[in-house]
Structure formats: structure tokens, C-alpha cells
């Protein structure tokens with residue numbers, strides 16, 4: 001039986017991962033769970049899946065977890081080091097990296113160093129530390145399998161393809177809730193409207209990123225490191241049906257595409273079972289029912305964060321760290337109603353304009369650059 005550590009088990013990806021584990025009929029078992037503060041759900045998950053180790057966000061949530069938990073004996077740890085311990089766990093074969101934000105980076109690095117398979121959802125880790133994670137994986141033999149649906153699609157298309165024969169990698173974007181909204185109306189969009197995603201049900205931060213299309217910008221950077229792609233090889237197409245997740249164009253003009261229904265359990269399952277395929281308890285794709293598959297070029301004027309991500313893609317890695325940090329704070333401020341929807345891009349642009357780029361060395365350096373970028377961003381965000 002393959003043993004899993006699920007980092008971010010109480011989140012959207014984490015819960016879907018445990019649903020996939022349930023559906024795969026005892027082929028997988030849960031060795032460790034890590035989450036932040038939702039200890040009630042974490043306790044329920046631990047009682048059901050019986051891991052040997054659980055990590056919580058901090059010491060007080062660990063105490064609260066122990067008060068609520070009534071399953072068999074297990075070890076409880078907490079904080080960044082606790083999540084890293086869950087990732088390194090000897091008995092674990094696959095680490096699902098689904099903590100949101102850079103809070104997941106230390107544990108992702110620990111998993112990569114220990115040479116395990118990483119089912120990677122935490123895109124911020126790849127954005128901020130892509131070069132480091134790639135180099136560490138090359139040394140440890142760790143296999144990074146993407147969970148993001150678009151990157152899972154590329155990963156599947158690239159199986160059996162010679163890398164030097166690839167001409168272009170295209171990630172598709174749903175376009176988010178504002179794809180049809182005129183640019184002049186974006187300014188007044190509320191958090192509730194931004195969170196009403198037409199296709200995907202996800203955590204709040206990634207849903208707002210989808211509305212601004214920054215999600216696709218971050219995914220471009222993620223793809224650069226996952227597939228060793230040059231910036232000019234990467235492209236984006238808006239595809240409102242979200243059925244085609246990615247396209248890989250080959251030297252001879254053939255284009256390979258990966259299609260599946262809009263449900264994260266498909267790419268999560270593939271990241272666990274790869275290279276094997278299993279039958280999920282999910283509806284199969286009914287193309288005759290879908291009928292139309294449309295593709296549009298993205299509108300860079302309406303979604304300026306795409307160009308800002310492209311800019312970071314061509315610069316030293318501290319630009320990607322600053323882009324990610326500035327965006328995270330700006331999105332949080334938007335959700336908190338301290339800035340408008342259209343201010344998110346303005347804040348990120350101001351931070352990048354003032355940024356002096358350099359390559360990041362290691363985890364500590366990445367975290368230092370991230371803190372610096374957050375300080376630089378704070379001056380653009382009104383306090384309450």
C-alpha cells in the first residue's frame with residue numbers, strides 16, 4: 001500500500017485528496033496529515049484515516065486538536081518544522097503539497113530533499129523557489145508530479161514526447177468570473193463577485209487569482225520550472241469550458257491536448273497513481289454534451305497581472321518572489337475590502353517597479369526576499 005502525507009489536508013485540495021484516497025479502495029493509506037487552524041476537521045480526518053503523525057499550524061491549535069481528537073494514539077507536532085517532519089516521514093511514499101502560500105515551502109523542500117514523490121499543488125513554492133526545487137530534486141531523485149490541472153495536462157501530454165521536439169506549451173484559463181465583464185466595470189467588483197467562479201470550486205486566494213488572471217501568471221512561472229521551458233515557449237489561451245487543460249505543440253505541427261471534466265479529483269488522482277491509470281467514481285467526459293470548445297487570446301489590458309508575471313518570468317528569481325508576495329497581500333487586502341479589485345494589479349506593478357532583482361540562494365534567502373517584498377507592498381495598502 002502506498003503511504004501519503006497530505007500537507008494542507010483541511011483545504012480544498014487536501015479534502016479532494018482524501019476523497020480520492022477513499023475512492024481508490026485501499027491502494028493508498030494516510031501516514032501523516034498537516035493543516036493550519038481548522039483542527040475540528042483535522043481531528044475528524046485523523047479519526048477516519050488513522051495517520052501516525054499530525055501537524056497543526058501552531059502549539060495552541062495542537063492543544064485544541066488533542067482536546068477534540070478521540071482516535072488511536074498518534075504523534076502531534078506543529079508549525080513549519082512540524083509540517084516538514086510530516087513531509088520527511090520515513091513511512092511516507094508520496095507527499096501531497098497543498099498548503100497555500102509560502103507557508104508550504106519549507107515542507108515542500110523537506111519532501112524534495114528526502115527523495116519522495118511530490119504531488120505538487122502549492123504553486124507558490126514553484127514560483128518562489130522553482131530553481132531550488134528543481135536542483136534539489138535532481139540531486140535527491142525526488143519526482144515532482146503536478147496537481148494543478150493545467151500542469152497535470154502538460155505532464156500527461158509530454159509522456160513519450162522528446163523534450164527537444166516541443167515547440168510550444170499552452171496553458172488554458174477559464175477566464176474567471178469577469179471574462180465577459182467590460183474593463184470599466186472591474187473597478188467596482190466585490191469579493192463576493194470575484195469568489196463566484198464559473199467552473200472551479202477552490203480556496204478564496206486562488207479563486208481571486210483566477211478572477212484577476214494572476215493564477216495563470218503564476219502558472220506560467222510554475223510551468224517554466226516544472227517543464228524546463230523557456231519563457232517564449234509558454235503561452236496562454238482562454239478556454240471558458242475548462243475541458244481542455246493544456247496543449248503541447250510539437251515540431252511537426254501536431255498539437256497534443258489533455259481533456260477531462262472540470263474536477264480537481266482527476267489531476268489529484270493521476271499525481272498519485274502515475275504512471276498507472278485507475279477508474280475514478282466520477283462522470284466521464286461527454287463531449288457531445290459539451291458541444292462547443294472555444295479558445296480566445298487573453299486580454300492583457302483587462303488583466304494586466306498577466307504581463308507583470310511575464311515580466312517576472314524573464315528576470316532573476318527575486319522578481320517572482322516579489323510578484324507572489326505583493327499579489328498575496330493585495331488579494332488579502334481586497335478580500336478585506338481595503339483595496340479595490342483593480343488596485344491588485346496596481347499594487348503589484350508598483351512593487352515590481354521599485355524592485356532590484358537578484359537570484360535567490362536557499363530557503364532562508366527566499367524567505368528573506370519574501371519578507372522584504374511584503375514590507376515593500378505594505379506601504380501601498382491602506383491600514384484600517
Ligand SMILES: NC(=O)c1ccc[n+]([C@@H]2O[C@H](COP(=O)([O-])OP(=O)(O)OC[C@H]3O[C@@H](n4cnc5c(N)ncnc54)[C@H](OP(=O)(O)O)[C@@H]3O)[C@@H](O)[C@H]2O)c1
Nearest residue numbers: 008010011012013035036037038099100103121122202203
Ligand atoms: N483549489 C484548487 O483547485 C487548486 C488548484 C490548483 C492549485 N491549487 C494550489 O494548491 C494550494 C492549496 O489550495 P487550496 O485551494 O486547497 O487552499 P485552501 O482551501 O485555502 O487550503 C489551504 C490549506 O493550507 C493549510 N495552511 C495554510 N497555511 C498553513 C500553515 N502556515 N501551516 C500549515 N497549514 C497551513 C490550511 O489549513 P487550515 O485551513 O486548517 O488553516 C488548509 O489546509 C495553493 O497553493 C493553491 O494555489 C489549488
